[in-house]
Amino acid sequence: MTGLHSYNITIYSEADIVTARQIGRNLSKNLGFGTIMQSRIATTISELARNIFLYAGHGNVLIEPLEEGERVGLRIIASDSGPGIEDVRKALEDGYSTSGALGAGLPGVKRMMDEFSLESSPGEGTQVVVIKWR
Amino acid sequence: MSQENEDIYTRIVRDYLKGKREDQLYLAQQLGKWLLSRNISPEEVTDMHANVLEHLGDVPEFIQDSFQILTEIMIEYGNAYRSFDSWRSRHQQLQAEIAIATAMQQTLLPETLPQYPNVDIGMISIPAKEMSGDFYHFLCESKSEFTVAIADITGKGIPAAMCMSMLRYAMDSLGEMKLAPGNMLRHLNSVVERNIDPCMFVTMQFGRYNTAQHVFRYATAGQEPGFLYRARENRFFDLEGCGTALGIAAGSEYEEREIYLEPGDFLILLTDGVTERKIGRYYIQREELVSLLEEETSASAQEMANHLYRRLLLLSQFELPDDYTMIVLRRT
């Protein structure tokens, strides 16, 4: 067992984004991720939390350690009940969302993580789940 | 693998710090290319550099810490780079699709020119990009008559090419009816008007050449006028015609005109890629085009078409911003 527990951060402000980043960075460090991966995880949390902050107003980021046999990893679940993404396939296309638009940074997040899933329906909100294995 | 990269990197830094020579920097440049080819991201390079510093001696804490900032920023650069990479592969895929579509488009255009005694036909059609918005069509109807069409579809590229296939099929099915030019355009207009995107249209000149009587009867739909050359007077005239471009308004009517060609006379049909040529800051005038043509009046139809294309290309410094098509019909 990693002996580490999960964190649920409510995102209301940019300060909350920073808190989530910090928690993600510390947790990934404690899980034994290298320095670059720690930063990438922080960046991922940043992007997901910013999408919540900018487009949904508020939402949640859950960061949890994972253990599957020998494998150790980290899961991030970002959820909100904001406007949702109209065309998910498009949002994940590189260059579709310019910086500042909803979903910006998602292609980057998808590339940095090992597993990525996104559920969104217009008007009902968005949930992004990503996993990075060590 | 990353240990191997790091070892090379360490060696290069170490050597450079001792020698500070240009050849060592050259080596570093080559290393950069190699790292790129292995998809090593900027943040990994940053990290490598931080590690190398630690191998070289005591690194002050503030330098070590400052690498955190660099890493954060390089992650953004890395993401941008990787997204560029995926754009590149998508671009290649699109290019391949366009190549196939371009080949398909070629099948819509005739490969050979009609052969009739006492008529010399020349033609040139060069697309500005891969796919052309210029269309031309010949149909040999009988021993003495053939039809010719020249058309320009709004815009260029893929949308124009898709419209072209509609145009070709419509012309094929109408071709059997041996319609008078005005009627042909009227029918084509109703097909195009119903099936085209509202902001697109097609300009066309369509005519029938009777090689026994050397009469050319034609109608025009918004097409840039071509030229008629009268050998006896050694003069060029505009191949006038009026009629609304295809696809603009339902029920448009097209007036027909008739020209009798004497030996040595010729007709030039063209698209606006020929006339709308920018040379430096100004557009070439029709009179200038005529003076270029005047030097070619003794050439064969095909030579005339080729020569004018080359002359204009030279004048516009090898820029071809628009699809270019010219058809020459000369009574010999």
Add this chain to the structure above:
Amino acid sequence: MELMIRENSQDGQHLLYLEGEIDAYTVSKLRDLLLCLVNRPEVKRVAVDLSAVEYIDSTGIGTFVAAMKACKQTGCELAVQNLSPRVERLFRITGLYERMVPHKGESE
């Protein structure tokens, strides 16, 4: 080359003043504005002043065609005015001139 659009409106009458070149690169701006205007029920008439437009290509003409077609549905009136000789020639050749330029004495 840029395309600048200035807009004046009064009592459902809109005047667009265009400056620059209308080609494949600049046309989307004009198309969006023009189609949006002629589709609005309160807009009765849209006039486009082209005196400062030196160049228009077929995609530019196509935008006016699309707006004209939209006007047929909505009943909005669309007109172009003050065409430079080059631009006028293109409007005449394609057959758009008599459809979009008000006859003298009619209005304006």
